[in-house]
Amino acid sequence: MRRGRPYPIAKRVLLAGDAAHIHHSVGGQGLNTGLQDAVNLGWKLAQVIKDISPDSLLDTYHTERHPVAARVLRNTRAQIALLRRGDDGRKAARDVVAELLAMDEPRKRFGAMMSGLDIHYDLGEGHALLGRRMPDLDLMVDGQKLRLFTLLHSARGVLLNFGKRGGIDIAPWADRIKVVDADHDGAWELPAIGEVAAPKAVLVRPDGHVAWAGDESQRGLALTRWFGPGGA
Numbered sequence: 001m002r003r004g005r006p007y008p009i010a011k012r013v014l015l016a017g018d019a020a021h022i023h024h025s026v027g028g029q030g031l032n033t034g035l036q037d038a039v040n041l042g043w044k045l046a047q048v049i050k051d052i053s054p055d056s057l058l059d060t061y062h063t064e065r066h067p068v069a070a071r072v073l074r075n076t077r078a079q080i081a082l083l084r085r086g087d088d089g090r091k092a093a094r095d096v097v098a099e100l101l102a103m104d105e106p107r108k109r110f111g112a113m114m115s116g117l118d119i120h121y122d123l124g125e126g127h128a129l130l131g132r133r134m135p136d137l138d139l140m141v142d143g144q145k146l147r148l149f150t151l152l153h154s155a156r157g158v159l160l161n162f163g164k165r166g167g168i169d170i171a172p173w174a175d176r177i178k179v180v181d182a183d184h185d186g187a188w189e190l191p192a193i194g195e196v197a198a199p200k201a202v203l204v205r206p207d208g209h210v211a212w213a214g215d216e217s218q219r220g221l222a223l224t225r226w227f228g229p230g231g232a
């Protein structure tokens with residue numbers, strides 16, 4: 001049971017979607033960016049309103065989403081500059097970019113950027129997955145095949161344990177996080193960066209980004225940082 005309101009609530013104005021970043025529709029990035037703002041913010045707001053996490057959790061909304069929106073603005077401006085009719089120089093620039101995009105590596109990177117699949121929140125040093133969007137892996141859970149994203153439907157944190165069955169106990173956070181013992185046989189392939197080493201366990205936030213991957217010494221810190229103090 002919660003004892004009063006442990007965290008002071010600061011007055012804030014939080015902007016999401018076009019209210020936060022209006023840009024040309026070129027490339028069709030507006031809806032995706034706005035929806036991801038909402039998904040990044042929603043669970044954080046819920047936890048702060050329910051006194052599960054301190055108000056400072058909301059600071060991470062700006063820290064994480066502002067650079068994403070700034071990059072969208074930059075690439076839409078660049079695309080518009082290239083598309084404008086004009087001198088020979090602009091046509092030459094368009095031709096150079098078209099040549100680059102005919103190559104596999106630049107095209108993959110550009111595609112990952114335009115789709116937002118390469119978004120990497122800076123959550124510090126660690127596994128390559130940290131801060132990135134969790135891939136929608138094929139899993140075996142309790143003898144059943146399922147896709148990882150189905151585990152996120154309840155909009156709660158999910159801790160996936162790929163090691164010894166029942167080997168992870170996070171009792172103080174059990175009311176907030178679902179622990180799932182799972183197997184995945186295939187590669188861990190991420191857009192833009194390719195294959196990464198398989199971690200023994202991964203903590204996925206409700207917005208689908210990886211909050212922690214495999215390093216036991218950091219697990220409690222990550223749980224507290226993203227899901228409030230244990231047993232609060």
Ligand SMILES: Cc1cc2nc3c(=O)[nH]c(=O)nc-3n(C[C@H](O)[C@H](O)[C@H](O)COP(=O)(O)OP(=O)(O)OC[C@H]3O[C@@H](n4cnc5c(N)ncnc54)[C@H](O)[C@@H]3O)c2cc1C
Nearest residue numbers: 016017018019020024025026027028029030031032033034
């Ligand atoms: C021509 C065009 C083409 C586009 N094509 C694409 C595309 O192909 N792909 C893509 O992803 N994106 C595209 N976009 C961008 C996309 O439409 C926007 O990014 C997206 O709709 C923004 O959603 P939003 O909810 O943030 O804002 P909005 O959709 O603008 O919603 C804001 C809502 O708030 C309401 N409102 C405003 N003021 C008040 C008030 N004071 N009180 C109450 N309600 C208020 C408005 O009426 C509106 O319903 C395009 C945009 C345009 C203009």
